[in-house]
Amino acid sequence: NLDEKLSSTSSIAIEATTYTRLPPRDDFLASSLIYTYREIKLSDSSVVPKFEEEQRISTGLAVMRCFDRAKIFVKAGNGGNGVVAFRREKAGRGAHGQGRNQHGAKGEDVVVKVAPGTVIREARDDGVEGQVLLELLHPGQRALLLPGGRGGRGNVAFKSGMNKVPRIAENGEEGPEMWLELELKLVADVGIIGAPNAGKSTLLSVISAARPEIANYPFTTLLPNLGVVSFDYDSTMIVADLPGLLEGAHRGFGLGHEFLRHTERCSVLVHVVDGSSPQPEYEFDAIRLELELFNPELAEKPYLVAFNKMDLPEASERWEVFREHLLAEDIQPFCMSAISNQGTNEVVSAAYEFVKKFKEAVKEDEGCATPINLNHVAEEIKKKRAVPINDFEISHDSSSKTWHVVGDGLERFVQMTNWQYVDSEKRFQHVLEACGVNKSLIDRGVKEGDSVNIAGLVRIWYNAPGSTGSSGAKNRSTNSIRWPNWK
Numbered sequence: 207n208l209d210e211k212l213s214s215t216s217s218i219a220i221e222a223t224t225y226t227r228l229p230p231r232d233d234f235l236a237s238s239l240i241y242t243y244r245e246i247k248l249s250d251s252s253v254v255p256k257f258e259e260e261q262r263i264s265t266g267l268a269v270m271r272c273f274d275r276a277k278i279f280v281k282a283g284n285g286g287n288g289v290v291a292f293r294r295e296k297a298g299r300g301a302h303g304q305g306r307n308q309h310g311a312k313g314e315d316v317v318v319k320v321a322p323g324t325v326i327r328e329a330r331d332d333g334v335e336g337q338v339l340l341e342l343l344h345p346g347q348r349a350l351l352l353p354g355g356r357g358g359r360g361n362v363a364f365k366s367g368m369n370k371v372p373r374i375a376e377n378g379e380e381g382p383e384m385w386l387e388l389e390l391k392l393v394a395d396v397g398i399i400g401a402p403n404a405g406k407s408t409l410l411s412v413i414s415a416a417r418p419e420i421a422n423y424p425f426t427t428l429l430p431n432l433g434v435v436s437f438d439y440d441s442t443m444i445v446a447d448l449p450g451l452l453e454g455a456h457r458g459f460g461l462g463h464e465f466l467r468h469t470e471r472c473s474v475l476v477h478v479v480d481g482s483s484p485q486p487e488y489e490f491d492a493i494r495l496e497l498e499l500f501n502p503e504l505a506e507k508p509y510l511v512a513f514n515k516m517d518l519p520e521a522s523e524r525w526e527v528f529r530e531h532l533l534a535e536d537i538q539p540f541c542m543s544a545i546s547n548q549g550t551n552e553v554v555s556a557a558y559e560f561v562k563k564f565k566e567a568v569k570e571d572e573g574c575a576t577p578i579n580l581n582h583v584a585e586e587i588k589k590k591r592a593v594p595i596n597d598f599e600i601s602h603d604s605s606s607k608t609w610h611v612v613g614d615g616l617e618r619f620v621q622m623t624n625w626q627y628v629d630s631e632k633r634f635q636h637v638l639e640a641c642g643v644n645k646s647l648i649d650r651g652v653k654e655g656d657s658v659n660i661a662g663l664v665r666i667w668y669n670a671p672g673s674t675g676s677s678g679a680k681n682r683s684t685n686s687i688r689w690p691n692w693k
């Protein structure tokens with residue numbers, strides 16, 4: 207076919223992958239998930255990762271590097287350019303698409319793989335956190351983000367009764383591009399929180415097969431550890447043991463933000479209190495306050511309190527006072543000795559009851575809620591592309607005597623106009639006339655010699671010969687050929 211219609215090139219999609227490198231129902235380390243961003247496929251130049259947010263957590267003993275945030279640049283392919291081609295001429299091929307697909311045929315989607323639990327935001331230059339575009343929570347979820355540009359039409363598309371051999375073809379549409387910020391938030395049912403050294407990792411180690419590092423100093427846990435607690439074969443819950451929390455954590459003190467960020471996704475919190483600390487009830491209150499200051503939603507999550515280290519005499523002596531203090535706040539605390547695995551079953555079962563309730567509530571919600579649309583970003587872009595060309599706005603800047611004509615449809619038209627073909631200028635003039643730009647300018651009082659900026663393209667306004675310039679309507683009725691010219 208002579209009509210060299212080149213269809214769009216590569217689109218960008220984002221997909222949550224399964225935890226393939228990890229045993230499916232066994233315990234695994236969160237750090238294996240955290241490293242996922244290292245594996246962003248770099249095979250395509252349309253995705254440029256920038257690990258700007260690399261954190262270095264210094265323990266004094268070692269420096270750990272982990273990536274659970276990454277900034278990437280994504281660009282969808284441009285549409286291929288259309289060409290002028292004639293029967294029996296050898297120049298029959300379309301110009302090459304500019305994307306990775308040489309002949310402008312539909313390109314394969316570029317898929318950026320991320321770990322489930324990833325939040326995708328638009329990256330901003332001003333340091334302000336961008337708007338959340340997507341949250342991919344479940345393996346296999348896939349979102350089309352940036353649709354590739356449409357191919358430019360070839361000359362055959364412009365044939366008319368008046369002009370059977372048009373010398374015109376369009377540029378391919380430019381593919382959209384943007385900077386994205388990816389952030390991995392853990393997805394666990396239960397988060398174990400509490401002050402440093404309270405016994406959080408010890409609790410995880412006795413209720414699951416996870417073997418987190420346990421030691422008698424604060425901040426032993428730097429990255430969240432995950433463990434799976436199994437009751438029956440199909441009733442399990444994922445428990446995350448999180449780094450210790452200090453007063454001031456909401457301002458980033460200690461490992462504050464790291465800690466708190468990960469708790470946002472847990473449906474239930476288990477608050478472990480070090481019973482051997484001098485005043486356990488104050489420690490408890492201080493940490494509750496931190497949660498609230500960081501994010502009031504965290505403080506509203508269902509939680510239970512486990513007073514730990516009951517095997518130590520100083521702890522068991524303080525238990526009654528602690529219990530009274532909490533009962534006064536209407537909280538029924540548990541007591542346990544994580545190290546000797548006593549009282550831990552009660553804590554775990556109570557947590558599981560909360561998790562079950564939460565899951566049932568979610569199921570009910572999902573039943574009536576409309577399914578989440580993951581392709582809304584791409585749809586928004588497509589909607590913008592469909593804006594008709596006569597949907598524009600005109601403003602006048604009197605200091606520079608410039609008229610600004612803006613509209614998504616016009617912008618796209620200007621971008622896709624290929625000025626190397628002789629008939630392109632004629633069509634440009636014709637379209638401005640047909641979509642009402644000329645008339646609107648005349649109505650608004652455009653004068654000969656004024657600059658007109660049409661979607662980024664600047665031209666000078668000339669009145670049609672014989673017209674006064676201001677009474678455009680009169681001019682139109684006399685002779686439509688002698689229409690205002692652009693130079």
Ligand SMILES: Nc1nc2c(ncn2[C@@H]2O[C@H](COP(=O)(O)OP(=O)(O)OP(=O)(O)O)[C@@H](O)[C@H]2O)c(=O)[nH]1
Binds near residue numbers: 405426
């Ligand atoms: N006596 C006693 N010691 C405990 C108990 N639970 C934990 N410990 C000890 O308390 C210390 C801290 O325990 P971890 O489990 O590492 O505490 P953590 O809350 O995870 O600490 P960070 O990761 O540093 O925040 C270790 O020396 C544990 O052996 C308990 O029930 N009784």
Ligand SMILES: [Mg+2]
Binds near residue numbers: 408419420447
């Ligand atoms: Mg720990």
